[in-house]
Amino acid sequence: MIDNAFLSIISVAIPASTVVVFSATGAMVTERVGVLNLGQEGLIGIGAVYTVIAATEWGIASPWLCLGIGVLAAAVLGAIFAVAVVIFRTNQVLAGLALALGGVGLANQLGTNRNGSLYRTKFTEESPFGLGGVGQIGEAVFRHYAIVYVAYLVVPAALWFLYFRTRHGMNVRAVGENPAAADAVGVNVLGMRLWYTILGAAISGCGGAYLVLTLTRSWSPDIARGRGWVALAVVIFAAWRPFRVVVGALLFGAMISLDFTAQARGWDLPFLGASDLAFLLSMLPYLVTLIAILTPAGLARLGRRTRATAAPGALAIPYFREER
């Protein structure tokens, strides 16, 4: 039993943030090639609903297989988006919103008869190397679902290695920063954008699959609950760095779990009831995220730096070779 308030927040925040970690990582992977995918809500929703369908309708018992199906569905949706923005060069904001709306609507539609339906497929908690037994810290940090470690350690490490230690990753970064330059040296700009947009969508879909296999363990409409939008903010806050995305998402999760902890411990505010505190705390994650976006920009402005943002130079700009 964890009785330290901070550790208890951490132990709740880690699994609660995992959805945002996946979605923000997916968004980052997409943005690193210069494509802005605002459709995170839709990807989470589709990833979640197909995982539920796999677990209920198709009766698949392996959570990893169900996850795979959810991810695949998100990738298919991501592929439609990718073709629209990369090949047809549609406005990325419009197409992204279309994906957000359409994805959520479609997911809700597909999940109509599955509200609250129960399934046994779920992840179990793991304690790597028995670290979960090492005191309260161990319990807080190392007693989670295996996929949590994937989100927090394996994926960011793999992406860091890809971006900063491989030839391919170097080319990927160039596509996001300056596609004309990448094209001039023979990098396949459209191909990179297409595949990484699909990969990003798949990673984001992972967040939805995770959600229904661990936290909720059932389907409910509008399952993403704004986490996809928060994820997009986290990417900005994290300056498009894989490990900083994890930190940013965890910050968001900590806000959510503050809410839980406050309720569980019956914290109170002077003049306000416990339910008022709950409402205030439920606004907190979004406000903190907002502040987290504004702070670096404001600091950069005060410090008179030109490059106020670390955003990929070609973010949200379609690439045309023959333009003149």
Next chain:
Amino acid sequence: MNTIRLERRATSDARRSAAFRVLGAVAGILVAGLVLLITSRNPFTLLGDALDANFGSQRGLEETAIYATPILLNGLAVALSLRMKIWNIGADGQFLMGAWAATGVGIHWAGPDPLVLLVMALVGAAAGAAWILIPALARAYWGVNEIITTLLLNFVALQLVLWATLGFWRDTKSAVVQSAPPVSANLPVFPGLDFLHIGFIAPLVLTAVLWWVFRSSTWGFEIDTIGGNPRAAAFAGINVPVRIVLVMLCTGAIAGLSGMIHLSGYAFRLNGGISTNYGLSGFIVAALAGGSFIGLLVGGLFIASMLHAGITLQAKGLSTYIILAIYGAILLGIAIGEVAARYRMVRERYDPATEAAR
């Protein structure tokens, strides 16, 4: 052999672009209809029912107009900022804050109706403007992209409204739980009509005003210049950051006003579900119109009738979710149409030298 090839133009003329956006929207609806067909609901019956629901009776027409009011107002708000290439995705939040602030006035003060309504309108518009103030300042002076910042505040606004309706303004006297008490003053209904409140005039008047501003005023000229090239606007002596803030505050005020009108004309009491995606619908309408305010009026009525039909059809087993999916399809259709308008087919020249080389 001559071959046909697509060629892209850097700019496309407005009429062609508008036609393609409409085509794209229609294609989106067709695709959605196809999905409905596959999911074994007959879209033609649905279409018939929808037409009937909207236009089959005076009541249907009036209700469509009621739904159209907030959609048109939010659409105008978004379209105004789009003239500056600014995406206000927070119209929903500003709408909610407008309704929230107007509720604050309307449940605590039972003065003469016109006065109460006037104060509610002012407070609602001010709340909407206040809700976009921080994103506006951040965008204008720090260059922070407004898409995420305006959107995040939607969630905060929703939480605030839920808090009000479940907490501090909760109606304890009525059986209607989870909502604030009804406001003291309501917008009157048009004389001779049964449901349609006079708030429907607001989007019509505002459309006319914006149309004039952008057709023949220096304000419109300056806003369009900023939208076209902010550096050129600064070069021409326009104070770009101040204009950005002012225009964004105006869009927030319009969205806030739409919340107040919807509250006092139709909903009468604040609850968490007061906005049926009105902000998003407004966004789609603005995207469809592509900055044309007259086009927005037509497109807004169209989208409103779809939404209204969708709500009516819920009784016949169609879920509201499918409406959201159709929105997505329409928006994607608009986006593709916008791009397609820039392409023209050109005929490759026949050339014996290349031919011989093959």
Next chain:
Amino acid sequence: MNAEAPGAQNAVEASGITKSFGGALALDGVDLTLAWGEVHALLGENGAGKTTLSNIIAGIYRADAGRVVVDGVEHQFRNPAQAIAAGIGMVHQHFRLVAPMSVAENLHLGSPQTPRLVTEKILVGRAQALMDELGLHVDPTAKIWQLSVGEQQRVEILRVLSRGARVLILDEPTAVLTAQEAHDLFGVMRQLVAGGRTVVFISHKLNEVLDVSDRITVLRGGRHVVTRDTAGATARELARLMTGEERELDVTHRRIDGAAVLELHGVSARNSRGLIALSQCDLVVRGGEIVGVAGVSGNGQTELAEVITGLRPAETGTVVVETVDLTNASVRNITAAGVGHIPEDRIGVGMVSSAPVKDNAVLRHYRTDELSAGKQLKRTAVVRFAERLVAAARVQTRSVHTPAGQMSGGNQQRLVAHREALVGQRLLVAAHPTRGLDVLATQEVQSALIARRDDGAGVLLISDDLDEVLLMSDRIAVMYEGRIMGMFDRGDADRARIGLLMGGHAEEAVAP
């Protein structure tokens, strides 16, 4: 990396190349033959098709018709990678470098020879080896944005050569270089052709072409005019071939002692990166004279123009226009005082490409009583004003309602230049007003500046083209690292001394 022994074939034989953009014919059946081991100059005005032709040979564009034979083998390049594989590399006017990445990374981008796994150490080591082999050096760990333009160009050349290019196309390489840097570049070009490679040198600067090339091909209006040996060619003859007619601007100079229209006292300002770019500048421009500001780009000239015209705040000092202190005044007030500004980046700063020509025409005048009453625009007056300006500037456009971006670059430039001349009733600040213009358009703009001067306005002409400054100016100021290094009357102006001052060598320049 190693230039193979030239074969018996020509390096490149392009024939019948035709290409159109949006209905406008850019190239019409052009032929070009490049031999191994030569510097081949491609000469022509803007819009002559030099860059388009090069882009087709380098696989950037696909020709509508025609064939390209490289070293005896016909190719249909679908992308630049295929051209690179065939040994053709191009260095563009606008560099294709990734600014936030390092020199070493940029040299390795997109190359199949780069090891699959890389660390900074590996990349820097390989970059260093390449530089040593070719005798071209840049700090491999520096980020691109930290480099001077000349260094960036060297990175581009290094990269193209590292891919095994045997035909190197340089698109207007000297446009952005200092005299010294250009001289160094010519040395590199000679070194490359000595090793058997072929260099295509695109330019419209006749002296440079005569200096460095072995053969010259002249293009005009998308057609091939002539290909000849450089030996025996004269600048006058080439100019005639380029423009199709012979014209020379005749400028009379005079010494003016009239009242100052612009006085700067101790003006300092920061650039966009927050560094001091202009320090303690004193400058006087009198009505009826052209003051030229000579200097290599990036030595504070842009900031100077922006401070005077209200686009950038001055940190210290005063800016006085005709006895009125306009230090840090708004652009509106400065405009109202009769100060026009032809900005360096005319299309990026001075124009709204998506807006119709008429809106661009009135961009600086729409608040005048002629064009608006209160907040209401007089729409017919706007159209009339625009039509007048279009006629006066000889801008070719379908109508004033067409988006300005649909006009050619030259027409857009003319529109801005004439509009600003109209604003600048008292003072016209012209920053590199002829950069990127061909001979004819250059003369037009220069004539417009002289006409302004003759009307009694002061003209501040900022240019990195010393020939232009010497031709146009009544007095000449030289800028280096944000300071005004010297001031010359037209009669005392000495090219060598100005050149030294531009390079920051004040002591040597002072000595006679």
